[in-house]
Amino acid sequence: xxxxxxxxxxxxxxxxxxxxxAVISHPDAGKSTLTEALALHAxxxxxxxxxxxxxxxxxxxxxxxxxxxxxxxSITSAALQFVYRDVVVNLLDTPGHADxxxxxxxxLTAVDAAVMLLDAAKGLEPQTLKLFEVCRRRGVPVITFVxxxxxxxxxxxxxxxxxxERIGLHPTPVNWPVGEAxxxxxxxxxQDGRVTTYRRAPGGASIAEERTLDAxxxxxxxxxxxxxxxxxxxxxDPVDPATFRTGATTPLLFGAALxxxxxxxxxxxxxxxxxxxxxxxxVDGGDRPVDAPFSGFVFKMQAGxxxxxxxxxxxxxxxxxxxERGMTVTHERTGRPFATKYALSVFGRERSTVEDxxxxxVVGLVNAGALAVGDTVHEPSGPAVRFxxxxxxxxxxxxxxxxxxxxRSKQFRKGMAQLEQEGVVQVLVSDLRGDxxxxxxxxxxxxxxxxxxxxxxxxxAPMTLEPLALSVARHIEPEDAPAVASYTGAEVARxxxxxxxxxxxxxxxxxxxxxxxxxxxxxxxxxxxxA
Numbered sequence: 001x002x003x004x005x006x007x008x009x010x011x012x013x014x015x016x017x018x019x020x021x022a023v024i025s026h027p028d029a030g031k032s033t034l035t036e037a038l039a040l041h042a043x044x045x046x047x048x049x050x051x052x053x054x055x056x057x058x059x060x061x062x063x064x065x066x067x068x069x070x071x072x073x074s075i076t077s078a079a080l081q082f083v084y085r086d087v088v089v090n091l092l093d094t095p096g097h098a099d100x101x102x103x104x105x106x107x108l109t110a111v112d113a114a115v116m117l118l119d120a121a122k123g124l125e126p127q128t129l130k131l132f133e134v135c136r137r138r139g140v141p142v143i144t145f146v147x148x149x150x151x152x153x154x155x156x157x158x159x160x161x162x163x164x165e166r167i168g169l170h171p172t173p174v175n176w177p178v179g180e181a182x183x184x185x186x187x188x189x190x191q192d193g194r195v196t197t198y199r200r201a202p203g204g205a206s207i208a209e210e211r212t213l214d215a216x217x218x219x220x221x222x223x224x225x226x227x228x229x230x231x232x233x234x235x236x237d238p239v240d241p242a243t244f245r246t247g248a249t250t251p252l253l254f255g256a257a258l259x260x261x262x263x264x265x266x267x268x269x270x271x272x273x274x275x276x277x278x279x280x281x282x283v284d285g286g287d288r289p290v291d292a293p294f295s296g297f298v299f300k301m302q303a304g305x306x307x308x309x310x311x312x313x314x315x316x317x318x319x320x321x322x323x324e325r326g327m328t329v330t331h332e333r334t335g336r337p338f339a340t341k342y343a344l345s346v347f348g349r350e351r352s353t354v355e356d357x358x359x360x361x362v363v364g365l366v367n368a369g370a371l372a373v374g375d376t377v378h379e380p381s382g383p384a385v386r387f388x389x390x391x392x393x394x395x396x397x398x399x400x401x402x403x404x405x406x407x408r409s410k411q412f413r414k415g416m417a418q419l420e421q422e423g424v425v426q427v428l429v430s431d432l433r434g435d436x437x438x439x440x441x442x443x444x445x446x447x448x449x450x451x452x453x454x455x456x457x458x459x460x461a462p463m464t465l466e467p468l469a470l471s472v473a474r475h476i477e478p479e480d481a482p483a484v485a486s487y488t489g490a491e492v493a494r495x496x497x498x499x500x501x502x503x504x505x506x507x508x509x510x511x512x513x514x515x516x517x518x519x520x521x522x523x524x525x526x527x528x529x530x531a
Contacts, residue, residue: 011322011358015290018360019274020090020317022107024135025117026125030147034117034257035080035093041207041264042082042089079315079362081345087271090362103300103423106373106390108134110299110317112360113274115266116142116250117257120153120181123162132167141244141275143251144171145266150200150256153181156232163250171252172240174269175262176233178218178225185222186213187254187262188229190238195222195229200259208260241273277360280319283386290359293382294321294329298375299390301368301422312421313344314368314375319387321379323357332376332386342366373423394525395426395441398470398503399448402437404462409436415459420496425451428493428501431485439493439503440465441473472504474522483517 023031080091092107108114114135116128124132135142146159160171178195179185186197193215198208218226236252243249251269255262279287288295300315316323325343330336343354344364357363365371374390403412416438420427425448426441433439442448448465456462470491476484477500481492484502490513491503502522504510510522 009291011291011320014322014358015277015360017086018088018090018277018358019113019270020092020111020277020360020362021270021274022092022104022111022114023117024104024108024114024128024131026119026122026127029117029119029122029125029128030257031117032093034115034145034147034263035091037257037260037263038089038091038267039080039082040260041267042084079364081362084267085271088361089267089270090360092362104131105134106299106423108138108140109390110297110315110362111140112277113270114140114142115270116144118144118146118159120146120148120151120159120254123154123159124166129167132169136167136247139247141247141250142169143244143266143269143274144169144253145257145262146252146254147257149177149181149254150184150259150261151182155180156254157235160236160252163252169247170237170243170249172237172244172249173233173252174239175253175265176229177254178222178229184256184261185225186218187265188218188226188233190233193230194218195226196265198259198261200261206260207264210264239273244273245275277319280387283388288320288385288387290320292320292385293379294323294327295319295376295378295382295385295387296323296363297377297387298368298371298373301371301373312367312369312371312418314365314371316363316365316377318357318359318361318363320359321382323354323361323363325353325355328380329377330380330384331370332378332384333372334370336370337380338368338370338377340365369421372421395443395473396471397442397445397448398468399440399465400430400433400437400468401440401451401463401465404464408461411459411461412455412463415455415461418459419451419454424454426495428495428503430491430493430503431481432491439468439491468503469505470503471506472510473525474502474504474510475525476500476502476520476522480517480520483520484513487513487516 023035025031080093082089092111108131116132118124118128132142144163156177163169163171173190175187175189177184178188186195188195195213195218197211197213200208213221239251240249244251251273253262253266253269255266257263277290279289282288296316296318298314298316302313302315326341328337328339331338342365344366345352345354354363376386378385401416403409416427419425428439428441429435430439440448440451452463452465481500484490485492489505489509493501493503495501504513514520514522
């Protein structure tokens with residue numbers, strides 16, 4: 001085994017240089033575009049792509065999956081790491097579509113702050129609200145970026161009121177738009193009264209040209225628009241780092257990610273205000289400080305990133321100590337050693353070898369078939385540690401999966417196991433149907449489309465899906481399985497961990513069963529719903 005002796009002062013200093021953030025929003029608000037623009041401003045890429053890659057502009061780096069590129073949506077979570085102002089930013093782009101909520105919720109366990117992206121015309125949308133509540137429950141502070149200000153939209157004060165009234169989050173402006181949405185003249189700095197104007201680069205693929213006006217110049221050139229902006233920003237409180245980190249306020253910025261406008265200022269706010277990694281709660285009730293021996297947890301599994309190899313990449317959030325490629329760690333769930341010979345920094349689909357990493361960093365461990373989402377790994381020489389498991393989710397859609405070609409049953413079983421391990425869908429074995437016809441359970445039906453697409457294209461095992469008229473899953477004790485199985489319209493199924501589930505048509509069906517069998521407990525899945 002490789003045992004490391006790490007200077008705790010060095011680890012603490014390196015952790016202080018880290019910022020780990022996620023971008024959250026409703027679909028089509030511009031998450032992937034903003035991710036690309038942030039990487040461009042940090043000079044991590046030479047040219048920003050667009051979600052649909054129209055004209056001479058390439059597709060975004062973070063949307064690498066073939067189905068993402070065809071549909072113009074984010075399906076997987078992407079991890080991008082870059083350095084800005086000598087600070088290492090780990091940026092996690094997440095799916096916005098509600099059908100992929102599980103992936104997004106897992107990512108939010110691995111970050112220390114979030115950028116909440118609002119469409120200037122739509123404000124707070126349903127999926128944004130759900131994701132914000134997850135951040136609030138987990139104590140993740142939120143920076144708000146109002147996107148698409150170069151298009152017609154709502155009044156700026158109306159958007160501010162919505163933040164306060166709907167979610168109790170008080171906006172504290174970092175900058176303020178000069179000119180209403182769709183007639184964008186520049187951004188007013190809330191501290192010094194300067195205005196930055198922008199000239200969009202052709203196609204928006206490169207950084208917009210900036211010009212800074214001091215307060216007197218801005219007042220002369222922009223006249224009443226400048227005065228109105230100054231009056232508007234004066235109605236709100238200034239940025240307060242302390243209340244931001246407690247979740248009471250949100251630094252508020254405006255811009256247009258597709259045109260790379262206002263993005264550099266957002267990066268500055270991430271570096272200046274977002275918290276660095278800190279002690280992380282463990283299952284035993286104590287906190288694991290950043291200078292403790294190495295530990296981390298897996299928050300995502302991904303396969304098929306390298307089309308030439310059928311590999312597994314485990315996304316590991318480093319929580320404490322120094323990770324060094326080649327070190328042997330302990331897999332807490334099994335107690336077995338795990339070698340980290342292949343460790344990568346993953347930038348979209350591009351990879352580079354990681355030699356070391358510190359708290360807050362995300363490392364891709366290759367050929368990590370033994371690991372699963374939620375697993376903890378730690379340095380063997382130190383005390384064992386286990387971080388809380390990933391939240392479980394109540395599926396609302398169910399379908400029976402069958403191999404289209406019985407001769408491909410081996411590939412079918414292998415593909416099912418891998419999709420389950422990655423968390424693409426939940427795979428259940430129904431007592432009624434057996435393991436040859438697993439029941440797929442999902443939060444949203446689009447997960448079934450992804451599973452079907454990948455089974456055909458990655459595993460050469462096309463499958464058919466038969467939707468089931470079921471929408472509720474509940475835990476039951478093994479001895480209660482016969483009562484559920486004999487109830488009309490209900491099924492019993494097993495999860496990978498051996499837990500028995502009752503599958504029912506809807507909540508009224510579940511209540512009718514409970515009235516008929518008062519001695520049987522139907523227990524909601526832990527963390528179900530939007531939690």
